[in-house]
Amino acid sequence: MEFEIRNVGIDTGANVVLINGHDATVYGLAPGDRVEIYAEGSSRKSIAIVDVANLTKRNRIGLTSELSRELRLRNGAKVKLAKMEQPKSLAVIKERLRGRRLPYESLYSIVRDVVERRLSRDEITAFLVGLHAHSLTIEEAEYMSMAMVNTGEVLGLKKKRIFDKHSIGGTPGDKTTLLAVPIVAAAGLTIPKTSSRAITSAAGTADRAEAFMPVNLNVDEMRRVVNRINGCIVWGGAVHLAPADDIFIRAEYPLSIDPLLLPSIMSKKKAAGATDMVLDVPVGDKEKSPSDAELLIRDFMYLGRRMGINVHGAITRGDQPIGYAIGAGAEAREALSVIRNIKNVPDIIDKATGIAGMILELGGKRQGKKLAKSILRSGLAEKKMNEIISWQGGDPKIRPEEIPLGRHSATVLSDRNGTVLSMNNIALASATRILGAPLDKRAAIILHRKLGENVKKGEAVFTLYSESSGAIDDAEKHLRENSAMLIGSGNEMLIKRIVKVKTSHPHFALER
Amino acid sequence: MEFEIRNVGIDTGANVVLINGHDATVYGLAPGDRVEIYAEGSSRKSIAIVDVANLTKRNRIGLTSELSRELRLRNGAKVKLAKMEQPKSLAVIKERLRGRRLPYESLYSIVRDVVERRLSRDEITAFLVGLHAHSLTIEEAEYMSMAMVNTGEVLGLKKKRIFDKHSIGGTPGDKTTLLAVPIVAAAGLTIPKTSSRAITSAAGTADRAEAFMPVNLNVDEMRRVVNRINGCIVWGGAVHLAPADDIFIRAEYPLSIDPLLLPSIMSKKKAAGATDMVLDVPVGDKEKSPSDAELLIRDFMYLGRRMGINVHGAITRGDQPIGYAIGAGAEAREALSVIRNIKNVPDIIDKATGIAGMILELGGKRQGKKLAKSILRSGLAEKKMNEIISWQGGDPKIRPEEIPLGRHSATVLSDRNGTVLSMNNIALASATRILGAPLDKRAAIILHRKLGENVKKGEAVFTLYSESSGAIDDAEKHLRENSAMLIGSGNEMLIKRIVKVKTSHPHFALER
Missing domain, CATH: 1.20.970.10 (Transferase, Pyrimidine Nucleoside Phosphorylase; Chain C)
Structure with missing residues (x-):
C-alpha cells in the first residue's frame, strides 16, 4: 500500500491516519485498525490508528498533527502502510x-x-x-508506577539521596515550590523538581516559574543544572520522565476520572530518582476533608515504601488561596518578592518553610522549619534562586515588578460590612481563567482580604487584571455569582439557599 | 415438628431460631432456612431463620430476643415449626x-x-x-421510598399542607429542630416532626428532647398532639412510620455503607404526610463540601418532586458545633434557655430562625427569617414549646438548670496563646461518647471558645461532665490527641504532619 501524504493539521491527541473509504475497502482496512507508516528509504516508522474519512482523496492519506510531528514529511511525500496485528x-x-x-x-x-x-x-x-x-490494588499501583518509569527517560543523578516534594490539588496561589526548592537546595540537599502546568487551575508551578525564567529544559539540561547547583524548577512535560502519564491525563480529563493519581505522581518522582519526598495535601472549603487527606497520604506512604521512596505527609490549610496573588505572572511577582525579603506574606512563608523544613528533617537536619526560615531570612534562598534562574537560562536580576500584568484592570468593592467567612477557590480559579489564564500569564486576581479579616462596605476586595476589558466584566460577574468571597457576620449560619430544581455538576480538578 | 422453646436472650437484630444439629438433619432443616413458628391454639405466628447450634438440646429450640418479644411464650411452651419456601x-x-x-x-x-x-x-x-x-437510580429511590411508606403506618393528618424539616449528618450541638418546630407551629403551620436518636453521634434530636419531655409517642398519640397544637417533636422509632428503615440501618452500620440515605429520609417524611420540607445540609471541616451538599440537595429535590414533596435546601455552616453545649442534657438546657429568651446564643438563633424562616416562606409567609425571629423574641415560640412539652406528657415549667449534668466535671485549659483555627466535630462527638453519651444524657462537653475567637494560655477551652471520673481523663486525652480545638496563629498552614506508616480508618457517620 503506497500513499501520498497530506499533513491535515488536526490535533486529536493520538496518531490517526485518515484514509478514503474506497481505499479502505480495497486494502481491507477498517476504522480502529493499526498500521505502520514509513517513507521508503527512511528509518523513521510510526504506528497509527486508521480512520476512514471520505474527504481524503483516493491514494492519499491524511496525517494528524501528532503523526506529522513524528514523521516530518512534506505534503505529497510517498509512504507505505503495513497493516499490523491487534496489540496483545x-x-x-x-x-x-x-x-x-x-x-x-x-x-x-x-x-x-x-x-x-x-x-x-x-x-x-x-x-x-x-x-x-x-x-487499582496497591500492587497494581506499584506495577503501573514502575511500568511508567520503565517506558520513559530517567534522570540518573549520581547521588545517594534525592529529595522531592509534591502538592496535590492545585490550591490557587500556591507558591510553595518556588520557595521550598531554593531553601532545600541552599541547605545542600539535592532536589530536582519537575512541575506541571495548569490543567484545570489558573496556574501550575511550571507556569509560575516560566513568568521569570525558562522551564522547558530537556532531561540532559536538567541533569546538568541539578548536578551543579543541587536544584531546579522545570516543566515535567519537557523532560519526558514517565511520558505515559501525559497521554493518560489527556484521556482522563474529558471523563472527570482520575484512577492513576498515585502512579502518575510516584512514577515521575521515581524517574527523577527520589529517595525521600514530602507530600502536601491541602484541605478546606472545596477540597478534601482532613480524614480523606490522611487516607490519601497513607496510600502514598505504602506505595512509596514498595518503590523505595520514603514519604512524609503534610495536611495543610487549603481553605483559601495562599498569599494574595492568583495567576502565573502575579504569583511569580509575589514569590520573588518574598524570596528577596521585599515582602512578608505570612501564610506563604509559613507553608513554604514548613514543607521545606520537613524535607530538611528527612535529610537529617534538626529543627527543619527554623532552619528553613533562617535560610530564607539570611538571603541564602535568594542567592540559590538566582543561581537557578541563571542556570535555567533566565536573568537573575529580574525585579518582581518587571513581570507584566494585564493592561486592563478593575477593582471589586465589598457591598457590605462584615468579616470574610469563606472563599471559593474554584470560583477564584475559574474567574482567573476567564481573565485569560493559564495561557496568558498576565491574567490575575489580587485579593485584598483573607479569611477572618474585616471589611467595610465600599472597600476593595479584589483587583482583576486582563488583556481583555470584556473578560474583566465577565470575571467580576462570575466572582459575585459564585460567592468567591463570602462576607458576613460570624454567626450567620446559612451559606446558601437552594429553592429551584436545576442540574448542577460537581467540580473536577485534575491537578497533580 | 413440635418443639419446646427456650428464650435464650440473644439479641441478633433478626428473628433466629436455634435448633439442635440432630433435629435439623431429621427434619431436613439447614441454616438459613425459613420456618413459621406458632403455638397451637394461638393466632400469633412468627417467621424465623434457622440456625443450627448444638448447645440446644434435642426437641427443644432457642428463640432470640426479637422472636421472644414477638411470640411472648414462657420457657417450656410447645410450638410447631413449618418449613417455608424461600421468599421470591x-x-x-x-x-x-x-x-x-x-x-x-x-x-x-x-x-x-x-x-x-x-x-x-x-x-x-x-x-x-x-x-x-x-x-440506586432516581426511579429506584422513589420506588424504595414508596415501598417503605407502604409497609408501615402513616400519620394521616387531615391537612392540606404539612411542613417538615430535616438536617443531614449530625453536627454536634445542633438544636435547630428544638427551636424551629415551635416557631413554625406558633405561626400556624403544621409540623409533625419525628426525630432520630444518636447512632454515631453524641445526641440525636430525640435524645435532646427526651431530656425534658417524653418522646416515645405512638402514632395515635402523635396524631392527637399535632391535630391539637400543630406540632410535636417525637422519636421516629416509636411511631413506626416506614419501619423497614430501622432494620436497614442496623445492617448498614457495620458495613459503613449508606445506599438508602434518600429513601430512608423521604419515606419517613411521606409517611408523615409532608407536602413541603426544608433540607439542611451542614458543610465544613469534616463534613461534605458545599458542591457535594448542593448535589445532594438537588437529588432530594428531584426525588421530592416525584413523591409530591416540595423540597427547599439550605447549605449551612457545620465547621464547628452549633452553640456551646454537646450532649443531650446540656443541649436541652441550652435550647430551653434560648427559647425562653434567657440566653442569646447567636449561631443557634441564626440557624434556627433561618431554617424556620425558609419553612414559613414555603407556607406563604413573607420575610420568613424576620418573622421567625419575632416569634422567638416575643415569647410565642416559648408558649408553643410549653404546649408541646405539656401535650407530650412533660412538665412545661421545667427550668433549664433542672436538667441534670454528670456528677464529675473537669475543665480543660489552653496550653498556648492564639486563635481557634479549627474544631474537630468527630473528636468532640466521640469524646462526649467516652463521657457516657448517648445513653447517659448527663454526659456533656461545654465549649468556652468558638472558631476565630482568641484564647490565652491557661484559659478554659472545654468543661467535661460525666458520671464516671475515669471517663473524664479518657475524654480529655482523646480531645488532645485529636486536636478537637486547634489553637494557633492565623497564618499557620500545616495542620498535621504524618511521618509514620500506620493504618487509619475513615470516619463513617450514619446520622440521618
Whole structure:
C-alpha cells in the first residue's frame, strides 16, 4: 500500500491516519485498525490508528498533527502502510474491564503500547474506565508506577539521596515550590523538581516559574543544572520522565476520572530518582476533608515504601488561596518578592518553610522549619534562586515588578460590612481563567482580604487584571455569582439557599 | 415438628431460631432456612431463620430476643415449626446484586419481606451491598421510598399542607429542630416532626428532647398532639412510620455503607404526610463540601418532586458545633434557655430562625427569617414549646438548670496563646461518647471558645461532665490527641504532619 501524504493539521491527541473509504475497502482496512507508516528509504516508522474519512482523496492519506510531528514529511511525500496485528495489550485491557487484577508484565505491555502509540484513544479510555470501575490494588499501583518509569527517560543523578516534594490539588496561589526548592537546595540537599502546568487551575508551578525564567529544559539540561547547583524548577512535560502519564491525563480529563493519581505522581518522582519526598495535601472549603487527606497520604506512604521512596505527609490549610496573588505572572511577582525579603506574606512563608523544613528533617537536619526560615531570612534562598534562574537560562536580576500584568484592570468593592467567612477557590480559579489564564500569564486576581479579616462596605476586595476589558466584566460577574468571597457576620449560619430544581455538576480538578 | 422453646436472650437484630444439629438433619432443616413458628391454639405466628447450634438440646429450640418479644411464650411452651419456601424476593435480590435495576413491585416485595422478617440479616446485607455497588437510580429511590411508606403506618393528618424539616449528618450541638418546630407551629403551620436518636453521634434530636419531655409517642398519640397544637417533636422509632428503615440501618452500620440515605429520609417524611420540607445540609471541616451538599440537595429535590414533596435546601455552616453545649442534657438546657429568651446564643438563633424562616416562606409567609425571629423574641415560640412539652406528657415549667449534668466535671485549659483555627466535630462527638453519651444524657462537653475567637494560655477551652471520673481523663486525652480545638496563629498552614506508616480508618457517620 503506497500513499501520498497530506499533513491535515488536526490535533486529536493520538496518531490517526485518515484514509478514503474506497481505499479502505480495497486494502481491507477498517476504522480502529493499526498500521505502520514509513517513507521508503527512511528509518523513521510510526504506528497509527486508521480512520476512514471520505474527504481524503483516493491514494492519499491524511496525517494528524501528532503523526506529522513524528514523521516530518512534506505534503505529497510517498509512504507505505503495513497493516499490523491487534496489540496483545488489548486483550489484557478487556480482562481488566471485567475486574481482573493484572500482573506487572500485563500492565507494562499496556503502558508500552500507550507510549508507542499502538493503542487508540478509545482503547486507552476503556483501560482507564476499567481502572476507575475496579480501583487499582496497591500492587497494581506499584506495577503501573514502575511500568511508567520503565517506558520513559530517567534522570540518573549520581547521588545517594534525592529529595522531592509534591502538592496535590492545585490550591490557587500556591507558591510553595518556588520557595521550598531554593531553601532545600541552599541547605545542600539535592532536589530536582519537575512541575506541571495548569490543567484545570489558573496556574501550575511550571507556569509560575516560566513568568521569570525558562522551564522547558530537556532531561540532559536538567541533569546538568541539578548536578551543579543541587536544584531546579522545570516543566515535567519537557523532560519526558514517565511520558505515559501525559497521554493518560489527556484521556482522563474529558471523563472527570482520575484512577492513576498515585502512579502518575510516584512514577515521575521515581524517574527523577527520589529517595525521600514530602507530600502536601491541602484541605478546606472545596477540597478534601482532613480524614480523606490522611487516607490519601497513607496510600502514598505504602506505595512509596514498595518503590523505595520514603514519604512524609503534610495536611495543610487549603481553605483559601495562599498569599494574595492568583495567576502565573502575579504569583511569580509575589514569590520573588518574598524570596528577596521585599515582602512578608505570612501564610506563604509559613507553608513554604514548613514543607521545606520537613524535607530538611528527612535529610537529617534538626529543627527543619527554623532552619528553613533562617535560610530564607539570611538571603541564602535568594542567592540559590538566582543561581537557578541563571542556570535555567533566565536573568537573575529580574525585579518582581518587571513581570507584566494585564493592561486592563478593575477593582471589586465589598457591598457590605462584615468579616470574610469563606472563599471559593474554584470560583477564584475559574474567574482567573476567564481573565485569560493559564495561557496568558498576565491574567490575575489580587485579593485584598483573607479569611477572618474585616471589611467595610465600599472597600476593595479584589483587583482583576486582563488583556481583555470584556473578560474583566465577565470575571467580576462570575466572582459575585459564585460567592468567591463570602462576607458576613460570624454567626450567620446559612451559606446558601437552594429553592429551584436545576442540574448542577460537581467540580473536577485534575491537578497533580 | 413440635418443639419446646427456650428464650435464650440473644439479641441478633433478626428473628433466629436455634435448633439442635440432630433435629435439623431429621427434619431436613439447614441454616438459613425459613420456618413459621406458632403455638397451637394461638393466632400469633412468627417467621424465623434457622440456625443450627448444638448447645440446644434435642426437641427443644432457642428463640432470640426479637422472636421472644414477638411470640411472648414462657420457657417450656410447645410450638410447631413449618418449613417455608424461600421468599421470591431472594431471587430479586440476586438480580440486583448483578446490577439489574428493579421495578416497584420487586422492591416492594423485598421491603415487605424485610418488615415481615422473612429475610435473614445476611440477605438484607447482600441487598444493601447490591444497592451500594450499583447505586440506586432516581426511579429506584422513589420506588424504595414508596415501598417503605407502604409497609408501615402513616400519620394521616387531615391537612392540606404539612411542613417538615430535616438536617443531614449530625453536627454536634445542633438544636435547630428544638427551636424551629415551635416557631413554625406558633405561626400556624403544621409540623409533625419525628426525630432520630444518636447512632454515631453524641445526641440525636430525640435524645435532646427526651431530656425534658417524653418522646416515645405512638402514632395515635402523635396524631392527637399535632391535630391539637400543630406540632410535636417525637422519636421516629416509636411511631413506626416506614419501619423497614430501622432494620436497614442496623445492617448498614457495620458495613459503613449508606445506599438508602434518600429513601430512608423521604419515606419517613411521606409517611408523615409532608407536602413541603426544608433540607439542611451542614458543610465544613469534616463534613461534605458545599458542591457535594448542593448535589445532594438537588437529588432530594428531584426525588421530592416525584413523591409530591416540595423540597427547599439550605447549605449551612457545620465547621464547628452549633452553640456551646454537646450532649443531650446540656443541649436541652441550652435550647430551653434560648427559647425562653434567657440566653442569646447567636449561631443557634441564626440557624434556627433561618431554617424556620425558609419553612414559613414555603407556607406563604413573607420575610420568613424576620418573622421567625419575632416569634422567638416575643415569647410565642416559648408558649408553643410549653404546649408541646405539656401535650407530650412533660412538665412545661421545667427550668433549664433542672436538667441534670454528670456528677464529675473537669475543665480543660489552653496550653498556648492564639486563635481557634479549627474544631474537630468527630473528636468532640466521640469524646462526649467516652463521657457516657448517648445513653447517659448527663454526659456533656461545654465549649468556652468558638472558631476565630482568641484564647490565652491557661484559659478554659472545654468543661467535661460525666458520671464516671475515669471517663473524664479518657475524654480529655482523646480531645488532645485529636486536636478537637486547634489553637494557633492565623497564618499557620500545616495542620498535621504524618511521618509514620500506620493504618487509619475513615470516619463513617450514619446520622440521618
